[in-house]
Amino acid sequence: MERIALAEVRERTYKKRDSWWTVLLVDPLASRLTRWIAPYRWFTPNRITLLGFLVGLTAAAFFALGGVRENNWWLVAGALAYHVSFVIDCIDGKIARLNGTGSVFGAWLDYVFDRLRIVACTIGLMGGQYAATKSIVYLVLGGVVVFLDMFRYLNALENAKVNRELKTQLVEAGLAAKHLPTGPEAETDGNPDRVSMLAMVDSSTVGLGLFHRMRVALRRSRIRPHLVGGIEFQMAVFIIAPLVGAIVPVTVVAGALMVLFELALIYMLYQGTTAVARQLAAAGNGAIPAQRTPEAEPVAARS
Known part of the structure; x- marks a missing residue:
C-alpha cells in the first residue's frame, strides 16, 4: 500500500507546540509508526486509544509486581510499558488528524482513559511499594x-x-x-x-x-x-x-x-x-x- 511521506506526516500531525518529552522522545517514533499504519483503516483512533489504555494497565500490573516480588526488573518493565502506552496514545491523535477520522467522542475517550491510566499506574506503583515496605x-x-x-x-x-x-x-x-x-x-x-x-x-x-x-x-x-x-x-x-x-x-x-x-x-x-x-x-x-x-x-x- 502506498504510504504518505514522513515529512508530510510530520507536517500534518505535529502540534505547533508540545512538551519537550513528546518532541524529543515520542514524536520521532510515533510519526514513523503512524506512517506505517495509517493506510490500514482498521486502525481507528478509538481502537488505538483502547490499545494504549490496555498497555497502560499492563504497566500498572508490572509496577505492582515490582513491589510484591521486590524485583526492580518489574519496575523497569513497567516504565517501558508506560512509555509504549504513551507513544500509542500519541498515535491515535496523529491518525485522527492524518485520516480525518477524529470525533468528539474519541476526544472524550482519550481524555478519560488518560486519567484512568494514571490512577491505575499510581495504585500499581505506590501500592506495590507500600506492600513491600509498609511505609505510609x-x-x-x-x-x-x-x-x-x-x-x-x-x-x-x-x-x-x-x-x-x-x-x-x-x-x-x-x-x-x-x-x-x-x-x-x-x-x-x-x-x-x-x-x-x-x-x-x-x-x-x-x-x-x-x-x-x-x-x-x-x-x-x-x-x-x-x-x-x-x-x-x-x-x-x-x-x-x-x-x-x-x-x-x-x-x-x-x-x-x-x-x-x-x-x-x-x-x-x-x-x-x-x-x-x-x-x-x-x-x-x-x-x-x-x-x-x-x-x-x-x-x-x-x-
Whole structure:
C-alpha cells in the first residue's frame, strides 16, 4: 500500500507546540509508526486509544509486581510499558488528524482513559511499594500524584474556558483586531482555545521579559515554555522514578516543579484578565490604551 511521506506526516500531525518529552522522545517514533499504519483503516483512533489504555494497565500490573516480588526488573518493565502506552496514545491523535477520522467522542475517550491510566499506574506503583515496605509515605504520595494530575488538567480546562471568554469579550467590544495576538504571538501551544496571555500583558509590568526570550528560543524546536506540565510529571513518576530506583524523591521534585509552573500559568492568567478588563473599561470611555510588546520595551526594562 502506498504510504504518505514522513515529512508530510510530520507536517500534518505535529502540534505547533508540545512538551519537550513528546518532541524529543515520542514524536520521532510515533510519526514513523503512524506512517506505517495509517493506510490500514482498521486502525481507528478509538481502537488505538483502547490499545494504549490496555498497555497502560499492563504497566500498572508490572509496577505492582515490582513491589510484591521486590524485583526492580518489574519496575523497569513497567516504565517501558508506560512509555509504549504513551507513544500509542500519541498515535491515535496523529491518525485522527492524518485520516480525518477524529470525533468528539474519541476526544472524550482519550481524555478519560488518560486519567484512568494514571490512577491505575499510581495504585500499581505506590501500592506495590507500600506492600513491600509498609511505609505510609507511598500511600500519601499516591494520593498526591492523583490530586496533582487532577489539578493540572482541571486547571488546563478552566484556563482554556477563561481564555475563550476573554476572546469573546474582546471580539464583542470590537477590540479583537487591535488586542488579540496575531502572528507568532497567537500560537497556542497546541490548544486552539488558548489566547496568549503573554501577548496581552505588558511584560515589563509582570516581569516576563526573560520568559519571552526563552519562549522564542524554544519555539524553534516546537517545545512549549511550560517545561514541567502534566506530561513531564507523568513521565517523571512512571518512567524516570522506577528506572533510577528513587520513587519518592523524583516524585516529590517533579510534583513541586509542576506546581510552580502551574502557579506561573495562574499568575499570567490573572494578569491577562486584568489587562483585558482595563482595555474594555478604556474602550467604554472612548480611549484604547496602547499595548507594548517586548520588542518595543527599553532594554533595561526587559533585563
